[in-house]
Amino acid sequence: MSSLPVQRFHISRRRFLHAAGAAGAAGLLTSTSQIARAAGVTIGIVYVGPRDDFGWNQAHAVAIKALKGVAGVKAVEEENVPETDACAKSMESMVNLDGADIILGTSFGYFSPFMVDLAKKYPKVQFRHAAPLWDATKHPKNLGSYFGYLNQGHYVDGIAAGLSTKSNKLGFVAAKPIASVLSNINSFMLGARKTNPNAVVQVIFTGDWSMPVREAEAVNALVDAGCDVITCHVDGPKVVVETAEKRGVKTCGHNASQAPLAPKGFITGAEYKWETIYKGYAEKLAKGEALPNMVAGGYDTDMVQNTPFGAGATEEARKAATAAIADLKAKKPIYVGPLKDNKGKLVIDKSYDNYDPYLDQMDYLLEGVVGSIT
Amino acid sequence: MTEATFDATAVSPSNARRDFIVRLRSSAEYIAIPVFALVVSALLFSLFLAAIGKSPVEFFELVWRGGFGTAFSVQNTLQRAAPLILTALAVAIPARIGLITIGGEGALVLGGFASAAIAIPMLDRVPPLPTLLIMAMAGALVGGAWVGLAGALRHYRGVNETISSLLLTYIGIAIMNFFVEGALRDLTNPNKPSTKPLGDAYMIGKIPGTDVHWGLAAGIIIAILLHILMTRTTFGFAARITGGNARAALAQGLPVGRLIVTCTAIAGACAGLAGFFEVAAIQGRANASLAAGYGFTGILVSFLARHNPVAIIFVAIMFGGIVASGGLIQRRMDLPDATVLVLQGLTFVVLLVSETLYGRFAIFKAATTSDRT
Helix, strand or coil, rough: CCCCCCCCCCCCCCCCCCCCCCHCCCCCCEEECCCCCCCCCEEEEEECCCCCCCCHHHHHHHHHHHHHCCCEEEEEECCCCCCHHHHEEEEEHHHHHHHHCCECCCCCHHHHHHHHHHHHHHCCEEEECCCCCCCCCCCCCCCEEEEEEEHHHHHHHHHHHCCCCCCCCEEECCCCCHHHHHHHHHHHHHHHEEEEECEHHHHHHHHCCCCCCHHHHHHHHHHHHCCCCEEEECCCHHHHHHHHCCCCCCCEEECCHHHHHHHCCCCEEEEECCHHHHHHHHHHHHHCCCCEEEEEEEEHHEEEEEEECCCCHHHHHHHHHHHHHHHCCCCCCCECCEEEECCHHHHHHHCCCCCCCCHCCCCCEECCEEEECC | CCHHHHHHHHCCCCHHHHHHHHHHHHHHHHHHHHHHHHHHHHHHHHHHHHHHCCCCCHHHHHHHHHHHCCCCHHHHCCCHHCCCCCCHHHHHHHHHHHCCCHHHHHHHHHHHHHHHHHHHHHHCCCCCCHHHHHHHHHHHHHHHHHHHHHHHHHHCCCCCHHHHHHHHHHHHHHHHHHHHHEEEEEEEECCCCCCCCHHHHHHHCECCCCCCCCCHHHHHHHHHHHHHHHHHHHHHHHHHHHCCCCHHHCCCCCCCCHHHHHHHHHHHHHHHHHHHHHHHHHHHCCEEEHHCHHHHHHHHHHCCCCCHHHHHHHHHHHHHHHHHHHHHHHHHCCCCCCHHHHHHHHHHHHHHHHHHCCCCCHHHHHCCCCCCC
C-alpha cells in the first residue's frame, strides 16, 4: 500500500524533544508570508498508509500524538490517502473545513503536482513535505521540505553490527535501489567496516516498499548464506526483524523501534525524530514567526536517533556505537574518500560533508557491499 | 429498465401506452429496491456505530457536509467520482454479456503508462492537442487489449475471466514498474521512479469554473454512449442475448466469440482511458501512484449500479461523496479510515442480498408480463 518513496522515517520515543534547534537547523530560507492566528495552531497531516503500520506512517503519527498534548496545538490526521488528487482534496478539506494553518504531507508522491498547486492556491497556509524536494527557484514560498538523514542512524547500526558478527557477513533487505536506500546501505557498510575491516554487506532488493513474503524469503536466504546480522530498509520492518529473530540471528532496526519484536537479537536501529521538526513548526506558528522552507538534519540537529540498545548489543558494540553518535554530533563525515563502487569505479574522490548534495544523487553500491542495483 | 424496453410487445405502436406503464413500473423496481437496500445498510451501519459508542447522526451529518454540503465538498466529490465512472464501466459492459471481469486496475495502470510513454517522443515536437489525442488512443488501445485478452482467453481457451483479469492486473502493474524503473525512467528524479513529466503545456486542464478535470465529462459522455450501444443497437441486443444464454446465442448463429472479445475490449478501453486521465490531468507522468485502487472501487460501483451505465454515473458520485467525507469523519470523529470501508462493505453485501428481491413485489408488475431476461 504505501509506496513511500523516500526514506521511511521514524520516530520513536514519545518523549518530547525540546530541541528548538529543529527549525533553525539547516533551514536557510525563510518564508515571507506570516501566519498570526490568535487562537492556537491547527496542524493537518496526511499519511499514505495506516497510522499503526509499525513503520513510516506510525513514526509520524507518534510525533503528532506527542504534539497533541501541547497546549494551543490542534492536530487533524488522515490516513490511507493515496498519492493522487485524493491527497490534494484531503489537504484542501483540512484547510477549508478545519482551518488548518499548516499541512504536512508525509508521502513522496504528494509533493508534485499536488502540494505545489495547493501552495499556490492557498498562499496564507503553510505546506511542508517530508522529502528534500523544495526548490527556491521553482516553488512557492509557503511550501517547504523537511527530512532527516537516516543514513547516520544506519551508520551507527553498522558500527555496532561490525562488532556483533562472527561470520563477517551482514545482510541488508532493501526495497528499491533509489538514492536514499542506497545511502543507507552504503552507510551501514562503512560503519561496519570501521569496526570490522573484514565485514561484507550482502544486499537483496525486494522490488517494492511492502513485500512481506519476499522480505521473509530474503532474510532466510541471507541467513542461509551465512549472514548473522540482518537489517533493512522497507516500509514495515516487522517481518524482517521477526524472521531474523526466529532464525536466531541479530538485527538492526529501521524507522520505528522494533526492539520488542526481537527480545534476544536486537542490537539497535535507525530512527527519525520527527517531534523535533514538528514541535519547531508549532512553536514558530504560535509565535507568528516565519517558518523555514527547508529543515533537514541528522544527529547534529537532533533529527535522527538510534533505538536504545537491545539484548543483542554487546558491551563493546554499545561503546563503539555511542562513540560514533558523538562523532556524528560533531559532524564527522561518513563518506571519506577515495572510495570505489563495487564494480571498481572511483565514486567518492574525497571526504564529503554528511549533507553534501553530491551524496543525495547516489546511484551506486560501494565496495564492501555485495549486490547489484540493476 | 433496459431489459424491459426490449419486450417483444414494445414494437407495436398500439401497445405503446401499455408498454410505457410496464416500463415505468419495472423501472420503479430498479430504483426502489436499491434505495431500500441503501436505507437498510445505513441502519445496520448505525448499529455498528452505536456499538462502538459513536453517534450515527453525527456520522451521516458529516457524510453530507464532507461530500455534498458545501461548494468545495461537491467539487471534491465530483473529482473523486471521475475515475470511478470509467472503471465501473469496465466492469459493467462485460457483465452485460455475462462475464465478471475485475481487471480494471491493470488496464488503468497500463493504459496510463502507455499514454505517458507514447507522449515522451512527442513532447515539444508535436502540439499538445494531437499529442493528447494520441495519448488517449494509446491508453484506450492498451487497456482494451489487456482486458480483451481476458475475454479471448475465456472464449477460446475456457479460462475463467474473473481470475485471469485479476491476475492480469498484477502482471500489468509489474510491466509498468519494469519500464518505469528501467528503460523509461526519468533520471532527474532519483527517488521516485517515474516517466518523463509531460509539463504543464501538455496537461489537460480543469473544466472551466470548477476544480474538476475533464475525465468527469468524458466518463459521463462515454457512460451515456455505452448505454445507447447496449440498449439501442443490434450489437447491444446480441450482447445481452449472449449474456442471457451463451449457448442459445451460439445456436442462433451469433458471433459469440467476437461479442465477448469486443465487450471486454470496450471495458479495458474505458479503464485505459481512466489511466490516461490520471496521467494527463492529474499526475503528469506515469509511476506507481497510478495503482491507487480505482479499478477495484469501480467493481463495487458497477455492482451497486447493477451494471447499468447511466446508473453508474450517479452511484459513482454517491461513492465519491462517501470517500470525500471519509477524511472529515476521520478528523472529526476520531474514527479510523477503515470505518468508511465498513460502510462500503455493508452496503455491498446488502445490495447483493437485495438482488433476490426482484420480481417478488406485485406492485412492480404490470398486467402484461414483462420478461426480465
